Ligand SMILES: Cc1cc2nc3c(=O)[nH]c(=O)nc-3n(C[C@H](O)[C@H](O)[C@H](O)COP(=O)(O)O)c2cc1C
């Protein structure tokens with residue numbers, strides 16, 4: 001078993017009710033849930049692997065493919081919707097080279113939508129690598145993505 | 156210089172943090188180093204739209220939209236004892252007059268802040284700030300001066316009803332759980348806040364986390380529980396962090412843990428991170444989720460009060476419900492019952508958003524009208540030239556009320572009577588540019604995705620309704636669609652187990668009730684009155700066009716044709732209707748027009 005995984009398991013007892021926290025820790029570590037880790041979690045908790053998949057697929061937070069280096073979440077909440085979120089989503093997608101939600105082939109960007117970031121007063125809002133950006137327009141989105149790409153390049 | 160006991164408060168709620176308030180705090184601190192002015196950060200002040208917000212106490216000087224470059228004049232005025240920095244005052248949207256303190260701003264002066272009294276005033280990461288405001292006095296009083304029965308009685312007498320949406324009398328829930336015989340019981344706090352477009356619970360958790368912990372501990376004492384869990388959605392990292400800090404500090408000081416305040420009451424709280432499922436806000440689903448399962452609701456009875464987490468009696472309340480508890484214990488049930496209306500006591504906290512001038516967090520006494528909230532506190536429309544169309548409350552379970560309902564009092568029963576509901580506190584304002592059919596489609600899209608799939612009418616019915624609504628907004632609506640929607644709504648409401656399905660048709664039903672003409676325009680005339688539905692609109696350049704070429708250069712599909720300084724036109728076969736031409740056309744010229752419906756098209 002991979003070291004990272006056994007280290008995570010050390011913090012748990014392997015009880016049924018720990019499945020969701022374990023999945024969360026594993027995903028935090030790998031950015032997604034690798035197939036092998038699912039098998040290990042099943043062994044560790046003594047719960048059938050199909051059940052572990054059942055739980056993981058139920059919740060929007062969990063994914064089974066790695067994310068890109070930059071993670072963009074576009075809010076689709078009501079406040080953002082009435083203030084133009086659909087146009088923002090289109091603009092983000094176009095600027096990172098995606099049609100819709102997903103990850104670019106070069107693993108540079110992952111684009112997801114979320115139900116609400118909780119910054120509804122600043123609608124429309126997105127998070128770029130966990131940082132919230134509000135009061136967006138198409139123009140601001142374009143500039144933001146350019147500026148962030150510039151940052152990465154110079155590092 | 157005269158003695159100075161000024162404090163500078165800088166908001167670091169999620170909204171203001173996204174507008175760089177941490178950097179402003181750092182600058183303020185270094186600028187004021189060595190002076191006797193204290194710099195503190197706080198949770199949300201409520202007026203997120205105007206953030207970052209800086210307040211100077213004791214005067215209450217209110218600075219809005221503070222940028223890094225504004226720190227220098229603020230520091231200058233504080234150090235030299237000069238007058239306040241007038242250019243940073245909040246400007247009244249109507250009179251354009253700068254208002255110097257928050258006491259003068261209608262947004263604040265018309266509110267009644269009880270649950271939010273500490274939000275924006277104390278440092279949420281410092282328990283001493285909370286204690287200085289009378290924190291944990293309620294818990295102390297409950298444990299040492301009251302019996303569990305007296306606590307439950309006080310909550311019953313106060314008339315407090317659940318703030319999570321349903322409005323169930325809190326005291327009765329506490330009584331049921333207290334009466335359920337068991338050695339082990341649990342106290343759960345619902346911080347899932349799934350309603351998209353709402354952030355009341357988040358702001359309370361970020362701004363005053365101890366108030367929630369104190370309420371839960373009092374509940375634990377009253378019902379005889381030793382353990383509590385806060386189910387917080389994972390999208391709220393800052394709230395989780397502040398809760399964690401608060402729990403640790405409360406344990407250190409003996410307000411949580413074994414032998415609270417050296418008495419013999421034990422109570423501890425842990426946080427459970429939700430994993431992104433709206434249905435987990437439903438109480439039985441939330442419990443199954445903590446137990447490590449797919450978060451599917453089960454039928455009730457048995458109610459959680461009898462058989463909840465790990466089959467033990469369990470009390471579940473919303474964040475704001477718990478935040479009210481210490482106020483009731485401290486000030487008495489009669490005091491609480493004197494606020495609000497006959498059947499809805501206390502205050503209501505709303506996240507006021509959408510097409511409104513002052514977006515943010517507001518707290519008002521129950522019974523105030525929607526008009527007062529939207530126009531007096533909220534300052535009216537975001538764009539004063541647009542007309543109010545509807546206000547949405549109750550999130551995906553609620554409804555949209557038109558202008559004729561603006562004088563409806565805000566309380567549990569009046570809103571339900573009007574066809575909407577109180578919900579947990581989202582209030583989204585819509586103007587003439589919002590298409591009501593699209594709003595209904597939006598909510599159905601949400602509930603269809605979030606349906607857990609257990610009940611067939613909910614799983615498949617919402618899908619059918621969504622398909623029809625999509626047809627309508629995309630111009631494929633047929634006569635009979637409206638009636639079919641109404642039929643489906645009845646079936647879904649009757650055939651679903653939990654509140655998600657039982658209320659999912661509400662946004663469609665209320666928009667049909669109050670905005671039926673918009674549905675009919677879409678179906679019968681291929682027209683979207685709000686000019687929002689892409690498939691039903693076309694963009695046109697009028698002959699007032701001066702040929703500046705701005706739209707042509709910005710058009711991503713090269714659909715705009717024309718020579719510089721000459722009339723431009725749009726090739727409809729290439730137009731993707733992104734609306735960029737409409738956005739960039741200079742206001743002086745304003746030559747782009749959106750048309751919708753057969754009638755207009757024939758004209759052109
Ligand atoms: C689909 C669904 C979602 C819900 N989401 C929430 C929520 O996010 N927060 C909340 O406090 N209550 C939510 N509720 C209501 C809870 O089931 C429960 O009634 C409430 O938390 C009880 O607390 P209260 O009595 O203090 O209001 C939801 C109910 C349903 C059916």
Ligand code: FES
Pocket residue numbers: 075076077078079080081115116117118119120121123124125351352353
């Ligand atoms: S609706 Fe977008 S942040 Fe809440």
